[in-house]
Every structure is written in C-alpha cells, then in structure tokens.
Amino acid sequence: MAFVSGPLFPIYGYKNVKNIMLAQPRQSDGPMVVAALNDPRVYMNLNGPPYPYTEKDWEEWYLFVSHAARECSKEYQVIDEELGDQGRDPKEREYQRKRLIMQSMWPLTIRIEPELLRDRLRGESAFIGTITPQRSIFLYILDEDERQRRKQENDGLAAGDPKIIWEVGFYLIPDYHGRGIMPAVLRTVIKHVLIQYMNAHIVEATYFEHNSSSKRVLEKCGFRIVQLVPDAIALPPTKTNGVTGRKVGLGVMRWQGA
Known part of the structure; x- marks a missing residue:
C-alpha cells in the first residue's frame, strides 16, 4: 500500500481561499515549520515545541x-477502498464503525493547493499550518501521577469506544491568521476525520488563557468551556526574555457529540 502524501480531505465551508486541503506531513515543510515555530505569534501560544526551534x-x-x-x-486507504461512496451514507454508519483507524494520533498539515492541475499533480501545495487529532494527554491535570493514570486509562480503551477522550492541537502560520480558516479546518477534522474514522464522541482542546483567538475558534466549532486552570504551564526562560517562573493559565474546552 503506497503512502499517500497528497490531499486527503478538502476543507468544507470555507470560501475565502480556494483549494485548502488536509494532507500528510512532508519533509519539505521543514523551512515553513521552523519559521512558524520561531515566530512569537505562534510559539507563545504553544506548549510543546522547543524554542528556539531548529532544523534538527x-x-x-x-x-x-x-x-x-x-x-x-495505510488504514485510511483500506477503509476508503472497502467502503467506497456507500461508506459516507448514514445507512452504512454501523458497518463503518467496524472499520476504524486504530492509531491514537493522526498528524495532518493544512495546505493550499495551486490553481493549475499540473501543479497539483506535481504536489506543489503550500504549507500553512498543522492540526493533529489524538487521544488526550490531559495536559490540564497538574498532578503527574493522576495525569498518567488518566492517560493510561484512556489509551487502554479499544478503538471506536465512545468513551475515548480525544483532543486537537493546531496552528496556522501568521500570514493566514484572522481569515476564518481554522474554524472550517476544525469542523472538517471533527466531522470527516474524528467522527467518521475514529468514532469520536468527546473532543477536548486547551488554550493558553491569553490566546483569545483559539478560544473563539473553538467556540465557533461548538466547544464549551469546561474549566480554567490557573498557572498551569511554566513558560521556559527562552520565551520570556530570561525570566524564570512565569506561568500561564490553561483553558479547557470540550465538544461532545450525540
């Protein structure tokens, strides 16, 4: 089975920029990723990546x-080929749920495809961000032992179990901030990735308390605030001009399906 690096899912419900797609990561995305993760408009809103962010x-x-x-x-291609167009018919939902992606994380890039077909066939799409659905790591639980217990419990649930708690993390490169792209991307991921291929019923997301933009994205997609955890994340001195001990609060929001 060949590895699909091209488009997987078109972004539904967004008209301002044509040809936005979700696709697999590419090694050639490196320079754009490095630039984004060294921009304070991005790294000051993310917990995970190191800063400064290097090619290594x-x-x-x-x-x-x-x-x-x-x-x-690989799993997506097998499911998609077996189900074909009927797999998207609500009448096939119960059968579809028997064929789910077993992985706990699906890293996806957000891309703009070129207008010309020949350029699309050559794979010349532009990286503009990432979104990753995965089983929750419960970042907002500050007690490490409890956090690990909850993660192990969640990871131990069988694929497709409606009690699995999923989460999404995302960013766009700053040139595409404020255009309404991310709500359309997130809605697409929930409906056409998490629900359809992972049978997700609960999806959580966290945001730094100063990041009102991400909070608005989540609200537009039907997420509701669960809690605000004060002083949850200690920022590294590299992000605070050498100041140690600075912490930020963490907002927790949840989407829950039928």
Whole structure:
C-alpha cells in the first residue's frame, strides 16, 4: 500500500481561499515549520515545541509524525477502498464503525493547493499550518501521577469506544491568521476525520488563557468551556526574555457529540 502524501480531505465551508486541503506531513515543510515555530505569534501560544526551534528539531519531529501519519494513511486507504461512496451514507454508519483507524494520533498539515492541475499533480501545495487529532494527554491535570493514570486509562480503551477522550492541537502560520480558516479546518477534522474514522464522541482542546483567538475558534466549532486552570504551564526562560517562573493559565474546552 503506497503512502499517500497528497490531499486527503478538502476543507468544507470555507470560501475565502480556494483549494485548502488536509494532507500528510512532508519533509519539505521543514523551512515553513521552523519559521512558524520561531515566530512569537505562534510559539507563545504553544506548549510543546522547543524554542528556539531548529532544523534538527524538525528532522527529529518529522521522523515521529511521518511514521504516525503513514500508519494512519495505510488504514485510511483500506477503509476508503472497502467502503467506497456507500461508506459516507448514514445507512452504512454501523458497518463503518467496524472499520476504524486504530492509531491514537493522526498528524495532518493544512495546505493550499495551486490553481493549475499540473501543479497539483506535481504536489506543489503550500504549507500553512498543522492540526493533529489524538487521544488526550490531559495536559490540564497538574498532578503527574493522576495525569498518567488518566492517560493510561484512556489509551487502554479499544478503538471506536465512545468513551475515548480525544483532543486537537493546531496552528496556522501568521500570514493566514484572522481569515476564518481554522474554524472550517476544525469542523472538517471533527466531522470527516474524528467522527467518521475514529468514532469520536468527546473532543477536548486547551488554550493558553491569553490566546483569545483559539478560544473563539473553538467556540465557533461548538466547544464549551469546561474549566480554567490557573498557572498551569511554566513558560521556559527562552520565551520570556530570561525570566524564570512565569506561568500561564490553561483553558479547557470540550465538544461532545450525540
């Protein structure tokens, strides 16, 4: 089974920029990722990536996410080929749920495809961000033992179990901030990835308390505030001009399906 690196899902419900797609990560995304994760408009709203972010950081991260994406892609292709168009018919839902992606993480990139077909066939799409649905890591639980217990419990649930708690993390490169892209992307991921291929019923997301933009994105997609955890995340001195001990609160929001 060949690894699909091209488009997987078109972004539904967004008209301002044509040809926005979800696709697998590509090694050639490195320069754009490095630039984004060294921009304060991005890194000050993210917990995970190191700062400064280097080419070596990208190479190591790409090995990890490309493997996860490759495994999801293999399962996705099998499901998609078996179900065909009927798999998207609500009458086939119960059968579809028997064929789910087993992986716990699906790293996806957000891309703009070129207008010309020949350029699309050559794979010349532009990276503009990432979104990753995965089983929750419960970042907002500050007690480490309890956080690990909850994660192990959640990870131990069988694929498709409606009690699995999923989460999404995302960012766009700053040139595309404020255009309404991310709500359309997130709605697409929930409906056409998490529900359809993972049978998700509960999806959570966290945001730094100063990041009102992400909070608005989540609200537009039907997420509701669960709690605000004060002083949850300690920022590294590299992000605070050498100041140590600075912490930010963490907002927790949840989407719940039928």
